[in-house]
Amino acid sequence: MDRARKRPIVYAIRDFPPGCGTAPSNVPDKDHFKNPRTSDDVVVENQSPDHSDADSEPSGASLIEEQKFRTSKHDRGLKQESPLPSSYHGRVLGAPKHKGSCSKQEPESQHSDHVVAAPPTPRERVLEVLRAFKDVYRELDRNKQARRGGDSFDATARIDIKAQAFLESEGRHVNTEKRIGQVPGVNIGDEFQYKTELRLVGLHFKTMCGIDYMEVGGVKYATCIVASEGYGYNDKFDAGVVIYTGEGGNVISKHENKTEDQKMLKGNLALANSMKHKTEVRVIRGMERWDGKGKRYVYDGLYLVDKYWLEKGVSGKSMYKFKLCKIPGQPR
Numbered sequence: 001m002d003r004a005r006k007r008p009i010v011y012a013i014r015d016f017p018p019g020c021g022t023a024p025s026n027v028p029d030k031d032h033f034k035n036p037r038t039s040d041d042v043v044v045e046n047q048s049p050d051h052s053d054a055d056s057e058p059s060g061a062s063l064i065e066e067q068k069f070r071t072s073k074h075d076r077g078l079k080q081e082s083p084l085p086s087s088y089h090g091r092v093l094g095a096p097k098h099k100g101s102c103s104k105q106e107p108e109s110q111h112s113d114h115v116v117a118a119p120p121t122p123r124e125r126v127l128e129v130l131r132a133f134k135d136v137y138r139e140l141d142r143n144k145q146a147r148r149g150g151d152s153f154d155a156t157a158r159i160d161i162k163a164q165a166f167l168e169s170e171g172r173h174v175n176t177e178k179r180i181g182q183v184p185g186v187n188i189g190d191e192f193q194y195k196t197e198l199r200l201v202g203l204h205f206k207t208m209c210g211i212d213y214m215e216v217g218g219v220k221y222a223t224c225i226v227a228s229e230g231y232g233y234n235d236k237f238d239a240g241v242v243i244y245t246g247e248g249g250n251v252i253s254k255h256e257n258k259t260e261d262q263k264m265l266k267g268n269l270a271l272a273n274s275m276k277h278k279t280e281v282r283v284i285r286g287m288e289r290w291d292g293k294g295k296r297y298v299y300d301g302l303y304l305v306d307k308y309w310l311e312k313g314v315s316g317k318s319m320y321k322f323k324l325c326k327i328p329g330q331p332r
Contacts, residue, residue: 122185125174126201132172133197136163161207164196175202178214180223181280181302188331192297193289195226203299204284211247211267220270221279222305225324228286228295234313242283242303246271246320249313261318271322275305281324301330 120128140159167173175183183202198204204224206212212224227235227244236243246268249259262268274281280302286295303324313319 122174123187124185126185129167129172129174129200130192130197132167133163133200136166160194160196164200164207167200173200173202177202178205178212178223180214180221181282183282186299188299188301190299192299195297198226198284198297203282209247209267210244211270213267213270219273219277220266221277222267222270222274222281224282224284225271226284226286226297234319237285240326242324244271244322244324246308246322249317249319259313259315259317262320264320268320271305272308275308275322278304280327281305283324283326300326302327 137159140162174185179202186201186203192198192203195204195207199207204212204226210226210228211222213220213222215221225244227237227242229235229237234245246262247266248268249262250257264272271281273279281304283300283303285298285300287298289296303326306323306325308320308322310318311321
């Protein structure tokens with residue numbers, strides 16, 4: 001063919017991978033494209049307004065160029081009418097989502113490094129109350145005015161009672177509701193110096209009585225007893241057995257002290273009901289302290305009331321005796 005009559009060929013440059021649309025056999029290699037794609041994935045991108053130079057048809061174009069122009073224009077129209085939402089434009093469809101890829105990554109949790117402290121265990125709470133009691137007691141003991149000055153109560157009140165009252169007013173006591181059976185955070189063998197400590201940890205609430213009890217459905221049940229040998233007490237300890245003397249019978253007044261028969265009331269009735277319904281009773285042993293100054297109180301575990309009876313005391317008055325047996329399987 002004569003070179004003078006050979007018509008020039010104009011190539012339209014498009015921003016999509018080779019092979020899309022109808023291309024002539026003499027299309028240049030993909031290395032000549034403006035933005036070649038090396039992946040087989042379909043890419044949807046926003047069309048740039050700078051590419052409008054290919055919208056006009058070149059003059060004197062052959063049938064091949066005209067067909068190429070119409071094909072590219074048709075493909076571009078398809079791109080503009082894409083049904084995908086605008087948020088997908090520029091994303092590789094079907095590509096796996098993982099860190100390091102071009103796809104949108106999920107935001108990491110903002111609380112991944114936040115550590116929530118575990119709440120204290122019942123044992124830790126009991127030990128904390130006992131430590132606080134000792135701290136307050138020592139502080140009151142150093143302040144001699146707590147026993148000398150002020151009103152008559154301040155002058156005569158025991159320091160342990162004042163420490164207990166202060167901690168309860170501050171809400172620094174645990175197991176505040178009476179219960180039958182084991183008390184959370186208290187272990188067999190735990191030793192206490194004062195009855196007020198027993199109250200602060202929820203083991204025994206009546207600091208002036210040996211029998212603690214609660215009422216359920218109109219019936220009194222014993223929850224805990226403090227049994228002591230010596231010092232005028234008639235309680236006796238044996239291997240897993242306690243003989244406990246009931247309460248009452250001592251009438252103390254300003255003019256005289258006298259004794260009378262014990263009655264089946266209050267704590268005595270509660271122990272009798274515990275035997276009838278076979279409910280557990282906590283036993284605390286009042287034992288002589290190592291230094292000989294007063295008593296110490298040791299939690300001995302759960303017991304069941306086996307039986308009770310009346311017998312004459314030294315004064316000739318009747319008193320109740322209760323036999324309690326330790327429930328097997330508990331630590332010594």
